[in-house]
Amino acid sequence: MGVAMSFDIDVSRTVGGRRIALTVRTDRPLVALVGPSGVGKTSILDMVAGIIRPDRGHIAVDGQTLFDSDAKIDMPPAERHAGYVFQDRRLFPHMRVRANLLYGRRTGISVDMDDVLDFLGIGHLLHRWPRNLSGGEAQRVAIGRALLSGPRFLLLDEPLSSLDRHRKSDILDAIDQIRMRAPILYVTHDIGEAERLSAMIVTMAGDD
Amino acid sequence: MSSDIYAALSPEEWSILALSLKVSLVAVAAILPACFCIAWMLARWRFPGKLLVDALVHLPLVLPPVVTGWLLLLLFGMNGPIGRWLSDVFGITLLFRWTGAALAAAIMAVPLMVRAIRLSIEAIDTRLESAAATLGASRLRIFFTISLPLALPGVLAAIILGFARSLGEFGATITFVSDVPGETRTLPIAIYAAMQMPDGEAMVTRFAILSTMLSLGALMLSEIMVRRIAHGGRHVI
Numbered sequence: 315m316g317v318a319m320s321f322d323i324d325v326s327r328t329v330g331g332r333r334i335a336l337t338v339r340t341d342r343p344l345v346a347l348v349g350p351s352g353v354g355k356t357s358i359l360d361m362v363a364g365i366i367r368p369d370r371g372h373i374a375v376d377g378q379t380l381f382d383s384d385a386k387i388d389m390p391p392a393e394r395h396a397g398y399v400f401q402d403r404r405l406f407p408h409m410r411v412r413a414n415l416l417y418g419r420r421t422g423i424s425v426d427m428d429d430v431l432d433f434l435g436i437g438h439l440l441h442r443w444p445r446n447l448s449g450g451e452a453q454r455v456a457i458g459r460a461l462l463s464g465p466r467f468l469l470l471d472e473p474l475s476s477l478d479r480h481r482k483s484d485i486l487d488a489i490d491q492i493r494m495r496a497p498i499l500y501v502t503h504d505i506g507e508a509e510r511l512s513a514m515i516v517t518m519a520g521d522d
Numbered sequence: 523m524s525s526d527i528y529a530a531l532s533p534e535e536w537s538i539l540a541l542s543l544k545v546s547l548v549a550v551a552a553i554l555p556a557c558f559c560i561a562w563m564l565a566r567w568r569f570p571g572k573l574l575v576d577a578l579v580h581l582p583l584v585l586p587p588v589v590t591g592w593l594l595l596l597l598f599g600m601n602g603p604i605g606r607w608l609s610d611v612f613g614i615t616l617l618f619r620w621t622g623a624a625l626a627a628a629i630m631a632v633p634l635m636v637r638a639i640r641l642s643i644e645a646i647d648t649r650l651e652s653a654a655a656t657l658g659a660s661r662l663r664i665f666f667t668i669s670l671p672l673a674l675p676g677v678l679a680a681i682i683l684g685f686a687r688s689l690g691e692f693g694a695t696i697t698f699v700s701d702v703p704g705e706t707r708t709l710p711i712a713i714y715a716a717m718q719m720p721d722g723e724a725m726v727t728r729f730a731i732l733s734t735m736l737s738l739g740a741l742m743l744s745e746i747m748v749r750r751i752a753h754g755g756r757h758v759i
Contacts (some may be wrong), residue, residue: 390655391656392659408671417659
């Protein structure tokens with residue numbers, strides 16, 4: 315592993331009088347944000363993905379600066395190449411699973427589609443509509459869509475919610491493999507998950 | 523007389539129907555892109571004067587149609603600023619022409635069309651658009667692959683409503699382009715003209731039934747589209 319920090323994040327944002335802030339600087343490939351719901355974990359992921367803008371601070375992943383308020387750097391979300399698995403999945407309702415999976419596909423990506431379909435167990439879902447998927451299936455498709463976009467890093471927001479125990483274990487194994495290829499920022503309220511992944515655990519707490 | 527009511531349409535009546543359909547189709551097709559842009563602005567943008575734009579869009583709905591027709595006459599008439607420009611530069615005259623009838627119908631359809639499209643744009647889950655952005659999609663690609671397809675039921679509803687509204691347009695049309703048989707005599711104007719004739723009752727009845735059926739069908743079709751927005755557009759897994 316090089317000297318580059320996998321995550322170098324120091325941001326804050328105040329929304330409606332509530333301050334959301336995080337400082338992390340590490341070369342560990344997997345960082346878990348834990349803390350009670352409503353503390354702003356998802357907002358942090360949104361800031362790293364470029365969906366919302368921090369009031370101040372900087373975000374660098376794998377040595378690349380995505381945001382820096384002092385240097386006036388704010389890379390558009392489309393250029394950040396985050397593999398973001400949203401808690402509410404956000405599959406496109408008017409596209410079948412196959413089109414959803416391929417939406418973020420770019421040329422020159424080495425991720426093998428069959429590989430991803432295989433280890434997520436979603437090969438048989440390709441012709442389904444998102445509305446006809448179970449919670450667990452939709453979650454796996456969302457993870458597949460993020461992986462197939464050839465992300466430089468992954469943002470996983472409660473990726474194991476709505477999965478059964480057997481599938482949780484599979485997905486945890488998959489995450490274990492993925493972290494070799496790309497740094498992962500992982501949000502969970504279950505500290506056990508974070509420990510199982512031997513992630514660097516960052517606890518977020520409300521400041522009120 | 524009662525057999526006259528059920529008689530097939532005469533060639534003259536067919537041509538009136540055909541003219542009405544042509545005027546309405548052209549009106550809707552011409553005004554649709556503008557309606558979409560206005561609806562997008564009103565749904566998504568915040569800008570000074572938004573309230574005024576919103577009010578202006580709805581004006582044809584509440585203004586007496588005669589006033590709308592008179593305003594069109596002022597703007598697009600021979601001495602109107604736009605009318606003179608069109609005539610000088612392109613040699614186009616809208617007055618007493620079917621194109622003028624289409625313009626009047628289009629203006630009168632704007633409030634209904636903008637409203638239907640705006641509702642469907644507002645119903646789009648913007649979280650889907652941000653998801654597309656994180657997957658590397660440009661704004662243009664997001665618009666064409668996410669926003670537009672999800673707004674489509676509203677756009678279809680707008681087309682149908684606008685078309686039905688145009689078919690029924692009377693006041694602004696007769697004020698602006700008058701009643702020229704074969705050129706501006708659309709269904710409603712033909713009904714009005716027939717009512718002035720001593721033996722026009724059967725024709726009035728046939729046209730009235732035809733108009734009612736067309737309008738009813740259009741409303742039902744647009745209602746189906748609107749329901750699809752409610753059940754489909756917001757559906758996020």
